[in-house]
């Protein structure tokens with residue numbers, strides 16, 4: 001078990017290093033941030049001064065070495081644009097993204113699992129077929145397009161919900177959150193739904209496939225032969241079995257949801273990390289880009305690890321073999 | 326005394342994309358309280374579908390299209406789902422073939438037992454737990470308290486089947502349908518379970534339908550035999566009499582293919598020909614292509630009729646009725662029987 005965790009951490013460290021190198025080369029290849037940062041009317045001396053201040057006059061390998069050196073002191077660099085530590089800027093935006101991702105995840109499960117079970121129990125009914133057709137749309141339409149459609153329908157045509165921004169926030173334990181105010185919730189519905197749609201389709205398909213498979217199992221027939229009500233069979237015997245794959249996949253997806261809420265945050269002007277990333281790429285703000293991607297990797301690795309542990313908690317067969325191992 | 330269960334000309338068909346599969350197409354038998362009936366037939370003859378039909382557990386595209394199932398005076402086919410649900414697990418229980426597959430892998434044994442109690446009786450959890458425990462003790466599981474906290478994968482196959490039997494016994498049902506419950510187990514466990522089931526049923530007065538393709542197993546166990554071929558019961562009667570003087574040529578073939586004490590080491594006879602395909606049954610008697618006694622009369626469909634006192638068969642030329650005629654027929658029948666050494 002411990003060996004396993006250590007190996008996982010080792011793998012992620014390797015991923016982190018590879019990514020940092022790639023980002024350094026990538027940003028270097030795209031252009032010179034100084035061109036964007038300085039005043040267009042700045043003279044040669046001012047440009048040279050800025051370049052020197054940001055350390056961009058050094059060769060790339062030296063810049064990288066300095067970055068690594070600082071990294072070991074827990075410093076991910078200072079934003080070229082804001083002049084503040086990159087990590088601080090990102091962490092400031094983290095709650096907004098987390099809030100959005102978790103809400104989207106909850107939506108995906110709360111809507112997706114029942115629909116998937118229904119479609120699995122009644123695959124040939126009109127309802128079951130409609131659910132599947134809907135999930136194909138959710139799967140195949142581009143995310144930004146779904147987002148624009150949501151805005152068009154609910155914000156522009158119907159005028160029920162705001163089209164962008166975070167709305168009113170309140171501070172809880174020093175973190176600004178939207179979901180505790182009515183206005184914040186109203187702002188959150190559309191982006192959360194947008195972020196959830198793809199995962200929801202995934203959950204529906206996964207749940208349906210698993211429900212159909214579990215339904216054919218002898219133990220379901222045996223449960224029926226025991227005289228159990230169909231409610232109990234669905235809610236306990238079927239659901240408990242399908243939750244194993246659903247939880248696994250969703251856990252893995254949560255990581256990518258936090259990391260790549262980029263499209264949704266851009267479409268809905270949601271001030272989260274994803275939007276920050278897009279802005280930083282536009283400004284070639286290398287420290288922020290690097291820090292963002294590193295944080296993302298750490299988040300994904302951590303979540304995957306938690307999912308693995310959760311998985312073994314859900315499935316008694318896995319639990320046993322791990323105790324032995 | 327009226328029968329506990331009496332099935333009359335039951336037909337369960339599957340309406341599949343490529344045609345109707347008449348899995349059960351004329352099953353009749355009856356059973357008294359506390360009796361054991363062996364339901365015998367080769368693979369695909371419709372034994373399991375018969376069992377599921379009794380409990381109303383046939384799934385689409387299959388359904389019961391004809392016939393009646395009377396259980397303790399009530400018609401289960403007419404009674405439908407509400408009546409069946411009150412009977413399932415309570416008055417009629419079922420045990421399946423593969424104990425590896427019948428228990429839900431993610432639920433603890435106690436959960437799976439308690440829910441069975443609570444599905445039919447309004448008792449406290451503690452009471453349900455106590456009953457579950459007693460049932461486990463009854464089927465010979467040691468340290469039941471500890472065992473109940475386990476998951477199915479922590480049990481051996483034989484133990485799992487014992488748990489399944491314990492679950493079936495929870496409500497002391499009037500009837501248990503056991504669908505090849507020992508086929509997946511090794512021989513010693515098989516014998517143990519067989520003996521235990523027999524003892525339990527005798528103690529509780531439970532009637533038993535033991536489904537198997539192995540005539541040897543039921544001949545020592547069952548009071549009555551019903552032999553199935555291609556979805557139909559072709560012979561029914563008291564076990565000892567059926568074994569001693571089978572009426573239907575198929576039954577006779579089955580008996581000849583079972584190794585017996587006195588013939589051990591001798592050549593065993595197998596029924597020649599292939600098991601029938603339900604999609605393309607021959608005209609008339611379904612056994613005709615494999616039957617040495619067949620003649621033109623067999624192009625009509627025979628009905629299940631009483632041939633001897635208390636003995637039914639579905640055949641125009643049953644054995645054992647006319648010994649002289651049998652003797653004459655015996656000679657050519659040799660050609661129809663492929664001989665194999667054991």
Ligand SMILES: Nc1ncnc2c1ncn2[C@@H]1O[C@H](COP(=O)(O)OP(=O)(O)OP(=O)(O)O)[C@@H](O)[C@H]1O
Pocket residue numbers: 339341346347348366367368369370371372373374375385386387538603
């Ligand atoms: N869901 C189904 N759809 C179509 N045909 C089916 C279905 N279930 C069973 N059948 C058919 O019904 C016939 C009888 O099946 P059944 O399971 O009752 O046989 P069996 O006598 O129990 O055989 P075995 O000894 O192999 O268990 C088989 O030929 C099978 O193809």
Ligand code: SF4
Pocket residue numbers: 573574575610611612613614616617618619620622623627639640641642643
């Ligand atoms: S009816 Fe004819 S074909 Fe069928 S079993 Fe009897 S003798 Fe054979």
Ligand SMILES: [Mg+2]
Pocket residue numbers: 372373374504
């Ligand atoms: Mg079967």
